[in-house]
Amino acid sequence: MSTPRAPGRVELRSYASRVDIPFEAANGILLEYGQMIHDRFLSMGGFPFDHKMHIASF
Numbered sequence: 001m002s003t004p005r006a007p008g009r010v011e012l013r014s015y016a017s018r019v020d021i022p023f024e025a026a027n028g029i030l031l032e033y034g035q036m037i038h039d040r041f042l043s044m045g046g047f048p049f050d051h052k053m054h055i056a057s058f
Helices: 022-041 050-055
Strands: none
Touching: 022 050
16 A cells, blocks of 8 residues: 655656656745755754745746
């Protein structure tokens, strides 16, 4: 039995290639990862910055 996914989470293995992933799903993944890296950076004494604006610049 597989582990249930959290609402809104994307199962990447269901896509044949990266280009098949919808933009909204890919953007959500980037924001989630960006938040994780941002939190780690701050916990190590780094300066605060707007990670969402940085991701939006892509």
